[in-house]
Amino acid sequence: MSRIARRFAALKKQGRGALIPYLQACDPDYDTSLALLRAMPGAGADLIEIGVPFSDPSADGPTIQLAARRGLKAGSSMVRVLEMVARFREDDGETPIILMGYLNPIEAYGHARFCADAAQAGVDGLIVVDMPPEEADLLDGPATAAGLDLIRLVAPTTDDARLPVVCGRASGFVYYVSITGVTGTRTASSDELAAALPRLRAATDLPVAIGFGIRSPEQAGAAVRAADAAVVASALIATLEETLDEQGRATPETLPRVLAQLSGLARAVRNA
Amino acid sequence: MSAAHTNEAACGTAETRPNSLRAGPDPRGRFGIYGGRFVAETLMPLVLELDAAYAAAKADPAFRSELDYYLKDYVGRPSPLWFARRLTEELGGARIYMKREELNHTGSHKLNNVMGQILLARRMGRSRIVAETGAGQHGVATATVCALFGLKCTIYMGATDVERQKPNVFRMRLLGAEVVPVTSGAGTLKDAMNEAMRDWVTNVRDTYFLVGTVAGPHPYPQMVRDFQSVIGDETRVQMLAAEGRLPDVIVAAIGGGSNAMGIFHPFLDDASVRLIGVEAAGRGLNSGETAASILRGRPGVLHGNRTYLLQNEDGQIDEAHSISAGLDYPGIGPEHSWLADIGRVEYVGATDDQALEAFQLCTRTEGIIPALESAHALAHAAVVAPTLSPETLLVVNISGRGDKDIFTVAAHLGVTL
Incomplete structure (x- = not known):
């Protein structure tokens, strides 16, 4: 059983949903980002998504675009991201790590070599934003061979006829993009979620995470009541951004403030 | 070159033959290993819908004759x-x-493609058009047909390009388009493309993304090529x-x-x-x-x-x-x-x-x-x-x-x- 499956099974026993915070690798620098990653499980992260900085994040809103630019400026590369995961794994063998990003840096690394090295570093799953199921054959084989889950995205535009195509080869969990739009903008209403979830449940037995537009503890709580996990990304990155100095460097406030926000979200998820 | 080849060319025909280099793309939108449909899931159903709508339009003689009419009397071909x-x-x-x-x-040549796509967007019932532009030629062409058909039009243009192509920016605004300068990256065509895709993913239900070149997810490379x-x-x-x-x-x-x-x-x-x-x-x-x-x-x-x-x-x-x-x-x-x-x-x-x-x-x-x-x-x-x-x-x-x-x-x- 993969770390992701184990974690969801354990949470199910506890009768609660998962909180999945997101950070952009090397934002604003490698050391701060690694320190944040290491501190996240203690602050209530059940799984963690690491954004792999890309020069052209066309599905992301302004907050994550800026985070990606900071990460790249600080020297992020796929090699550095995997190194960061390996360092995290030195003292955390249980918290699932999912890399989220765009296809081209994976292509540049080489599909098979990337999957093997990512698994070796301790990565558990991949979310490739610009790789729909129709194009996923190029990573399906290498990911399966390496024991990585390829997590599929389902959108509000994914109709019932298409859901089996998307969920058919999904593993790990299914990521429901709750709005039509880029990251960190609008928030789905509880009515929208209530309408979407039964369709998803009918199409897959995998856990369902809700992402895009979850900002507050209340929204995170609502998401785990409707589904199995809440992903919070832009809201945490916006806080991180606020704590940076004029040159965009981390300050003593950076970690405490992001982690305090994460703890608040975790409480809401646990009490939901 | 074979005699048959010469004769056929001399007759002025250019039909697709077996082993033709003109047969691409394959059903997945591939030219060899190139092309495809690498878009977010939110856009994928739209891209598939567009593919079907374009195939239907191409097979419809009424679409062809409507396009020919505009190409002759509006574009000036x-x-x-x-x-x-x-x-x-x-x-x-x-x-x-x-x-x-x-x-x-x-x-410019841009209107050939824009004319085809705007007729398709109308067939598909879309009320709002977004496009990216570099020099502004595609933006001007798009704003022009939006004026012609009374459609809402938003053009994304890199801030650097807005600066170096001022006359076209003014033209687009005169034509009633909203021109949005894009400041991310170097503020050129690639950044305008990113921003147009973000708009499209946000407004999928009423918006048609009118791509200006033979790139993007299938069927755009094929469709733009056909129109050009x-x-x-x-x-x-x-x-x-x-x-x-x-x-x-x-x-x-x-x-x-x-x-x-x-x-x-x-x-x-x-x-x-x-x-x-x-x-x-x-x-x-x-x-x-x-x-x-x-x-x-x-x-x-x-x-x-x-x-x-x-x-x-x-x-x-x-x-x-x-x-x-x-x-x-x-x-x-x-x-x-x-x-x-x-x-x-x-x-x-x-x-x-x-x-x-x-x-x-x-x-x-x-x-x-x-x-x-x-x-x-x-x-x-x-x-x-x-x-x-x-x-x-x-x-x-x-x-x-x-x-x-x-x-x-x-x-x-x-x-x-």
Whole structure:
């Protein structure tokens, strides 16, 4: 059983949903980002998504675009991201790590070599934003061979006829993009979620995470009541951004403030 | 070339045959390993819907006749094939013809594609149009048809390009379009493309994304090529009428590659016709400041398709550089990538300086002010024509007119307007 499956099974026993915070690798620098990653499980992260900085994040809103630019400026590369995961794994063998990003840096690394090295570093799953199921054959084989889950995205535009195509080869969990739009903008209403979830449940037995537009503890709580996990990304990155100095460097406030926000979200998820 | 091949060409037909190079893409939108549909799941159902809607439109004679009507009476087609006598004499060598796409309404080849797509968007019931633009030619063409049909129009344009293409920005606003300057990245075409995709993903239900070049997720590369192929179809007929045979060499500039694909595609199966695509070499192919995606890039995935891209070893996309805003893009249409790999089309570069020289040469000898984009094609024609015999028939695609570029050119020549 993969770390992701184990974690969801354990949470199910506890009768609660998962909180999945997101950070952009090397934002604003490698050391701060690694320190944040290491501190996240203690602050209530059940799984963690690491954004792999890309020069052209066309599905992301302004907050994550800026985070990606900071990460790249600080020297992020796929090699550095995997190194960061390996360092995290030195003292955390249980918290699932999912890399989220765009296809081209994976292509540049080489599909098979990337999957093997990512698994070796301790990565558990991949979310490739610009790789729909129709194009996923190029990573399906290498990911399966390496024991990585390829997590599929389902959108509000994914109709019932298409859901089996998307969920058919999904593993790990299914990521429901709750709005039509880029990251960190609008928030789905509880009515929208209530309408979407039964369709998803009918199409897959995998856990369902809700992402895009979850900002507050209340929204995170609502998401785990409707589904199995809440992903919070832009809201945490916006806080991180606020704590940076004029040159965009981390300050003593950076970690405490992001982690305090994460703890608040975790409480809401646990009490939901 | 076989006799049958010659005869068929002489008849002016260009039907797709078995083993034809014109048969692509496959049902997955691939040209060899290039192309595809690399978009977020939110957009995937839209892309599939577009594919089906385009296939239905293509099969509908009413769509074709509606498009023909607008191409003739609104765009002003056919565009002439002009024998450039003085340029031919000045260069010495091949007989140079110019395909006069700059005479189309709005001053470039862009309207051919835009006209087709706007009719499709109307068939699909879309009420709002978004588009990306580099030099502003595609933006102006899009704003024009939105005015013609009374549709809402938002154009994304890099902030750098807004600055260097002010006349086109003003034109678009006059035409009723909202022009949104994009400040992310270097503020050029690639950033405008990212922002247009973000708008599309946000407004999927009422918005049509009107892509301006032969790139993006399938079916855009195929559809834009089909709409632009009118350039090559006309060139074939016109050259047969003028010279009684097909051209020997066709030269076209390449950014995303739509004017080049439009003039090349009808000739892909005519092995005697040498096709040359001219990429913007910027400050030189080895300067690190270039937009030559095929000559200096390698395959990768961006903006919905796999194609040659300027990128670093980590797969981060590089900033392109060209004096011409319309060529300032780090990628290229996927069909070009395939044609480069199989060797059917030659890809070469022309620098900023060569383009500036050719811009002046064409203006001085023919009384035609070409767009800086087209000046890249002219620059290479000026290199290759003197090496060819006087019987050689060489066509240069004059994809646009250069009025929009006079400020840029003046600045480079040290003239203050």
